[in-house]
Amino acid sequence: MRLHEYQSKQIFGKYSIPIPNGRVASSSGEARQIAEELGGKVVVKAQVLVSGRGKAGGIRLAKSAREAEDLSANILGMELKGLPVRKVLIDETVNIQKELYLCVINDRSMRKPVMITSFAGGVDIEEVSRTTPEKIVKIPINPLLGLRDFQARDMAAGIDLPRELWKSYIEITHNLWNVFVDFDATMAEINPLVITGDQKLVALDGKITIDDNSQFRHPEMTDIRNTDGESPVEIEAQKFGLSYIKLDGNIGCLVNGAGLAMTTMDMIYLSGGTPANFLDIGGGASAERVTAALRIVMLDPGVKSILINIFGGITRCDEVARGILSALNDTPARVPIVARLVGTNSQEARALLKGTSLLSASSIVEAARLAVSAAEGGI
Numbered sequence: 463m464r465l466h467e468y469q470s471k472q473i474f475g476k477y478s479i480p481i482p483n484g485r486v487a488s489s490s491g492e493a494r495q496i497a498e499e500l501g502g503k504v505v506v507k508a509q510v511l512v513s514g515r516g517k518a519g520g521i522r523l524a525k526s527a528r529e530a531e532d533l534s535a536n537i538l539g540m541e542l543k544g545l546p547v548r549k550v551l552i553d554e555t556v557n558i559q560k561e562l563y564l565c566v567i568n569d570r571s572m573r574k575p576v577m578i579t580s581f582a583g584g585v586d587i588e589e590v591s592r593t594t595p596e597k598i599v600k601i602p603i604n605p606l607l608g609l610r611d612f613q614a615r616d617m618a619a620g621i622d623l624p625r626e627l628w629k630s631y632i633e634i635t636h637n638l639w640n641v642f643v644d645f646d647a648t649m650a651e652i653n654p655l656v657i658t659g660d661q662k663l664v665a666l667d668g669k670i671t672i673d674d675n676s677q678f679r680h681p682e683m684t685d686i687r688n689t690d691g692e693s694p695v696e697i698e699a700q701k702f703g704l705s706y707i708k709l710d711g712n713i714g715c716l717v718n719g720a721g722l723a724m725t726t727m728d729m730i731y732l733s734g735g736t737p738a739n740f741l742d743i744g745g746g747a748s749a750e751r752v753t754a755a756l757r758i759v760m761l762d763p764g765v766k767s768i769l770i771n772i773f774g775g776i777t778r779c780d781e782v783a784r785g786i787l788s789a790l791n792d793t794p795a796r797v798p799i800v801a802r803l804v805g806t807n808s809q810e811a812r813a814l815l816k817g818t819s820l821l822s823a824s825s826i827v828e829a830a831r832l833a834v835s836a837a838e839g840g841i
């Protein structure tokens with residue numbers, strides 16, 4: 463899960479990393495009010511999960527609250543790299559003297575977190591790392607020991623940071639490390655970390671990515687789980703512990719086990735069709751979860767037929783059948799459904815589904831072919 467700049471900065475603020483005063487707005491009127499409170503001179507920043515907002519026109523300086531309102535109206539109507547802007551951050555402007563770079567990221571090749579810093583931060587950091595990699599200092603961190611003081615000092619020295627800023631810089635590196643650890647982040651970045659005209663360090667931008675596998679440890683984060691990048695259906699699926707990924711095809715799939723889900727998708731392709739989603743209901747799925755899964759697959763308007771492929775082991779086919787029945791009871795199927803239920807209690811499942819409109823198949827090949835021709839209107 464990637465956090466928006468304003469969410470990342472709120473966290474920075476709680477961890478004593480200096481940030482500019484500011485607040486997020488969803489309308490230009492709200493933006494104007496915030497700008498007034500901040501004294502008029504503000505920066506209006508599009509809150510979308512893309513990088514390079516500055517270069518794409520998503521960051522504008524306003525000299526008055528009135529201008530902030532106009533700019534916000536403009537930015538709130540924009541799409542940046544395909545994503546609509548739903549919120550703008552209104553921050554007081556900062557007198558920038560120098561833009562630095564600071565980040566902690568999991569480095570897979572080193573198999574540990576690495577702190578990365580540079581005196582040449584800002585919007586061209588990728589260019590810096592490509593053309594003058596010597597300007598970038600990387601410090602591998604032992605995850606059990608955490609960031610050590612000497613490492614923070616090495617970084618300050620490595621980028622030739624003016625002496626008077628060391629204390630503040632070292633505090634910021636420790637605080638950023640704490641954010642990284644406490645939030646199970648895979649990345650926590652400040653770019654730019656600016657030196658202001660009055661010789662202070664301020665985090666002007668923030669980007670935190672949180673490991674989705676840690677979601678259960680952070681119930682407090684559910685509220686800020688971002689919805690721009692993920693489809694509402696995917697979010698709904700997560701609530702039921704289903705791994706659902708939307709694809710472009712027209713055959714909805716409901717399968718138990720990731721391996722079988724992949725095989726099912728392959729079989730659909732081999733039969734000349736295209737899957738509309740990847741959906742693994744997991745092992746030992748309950749009727750409730752099956753009901754939710756079927757409902758979710760049916761939410762996709764692109765779905766023209768559904769293929770249910772269950773290999774019963776711990777998962778019991780009769781339980782799955784009960785889930786299907788309950789889903790159909792709530793919302794009658796608007797498309798043909800093909801079911802292949804084999805393994806544990808498959809007889810009982812078949813008995814339960816008898817008399818329904820479900821098309822039953824005994825082999826995966828037959829099931830895929832049926833689903834493909836059903837999607838094409840052949841059934």
Ligand code: GDP
Binds near residue numbers: 517668
């Ligand atoms: P990004 O392009 O998505 O990384 O967005 P940033 O928040 O990093 O902003 C890009 C650039 O806009 C920064 O590097 C700054 O040069 C500039 N910028 C952002 N906030 C301010 C501000 O408050 N004052 C001034 N003068 N420039 C800013």
Ligand code: MN
Binds near residue numbers: 654
């Ligand atoms: Mn930035």
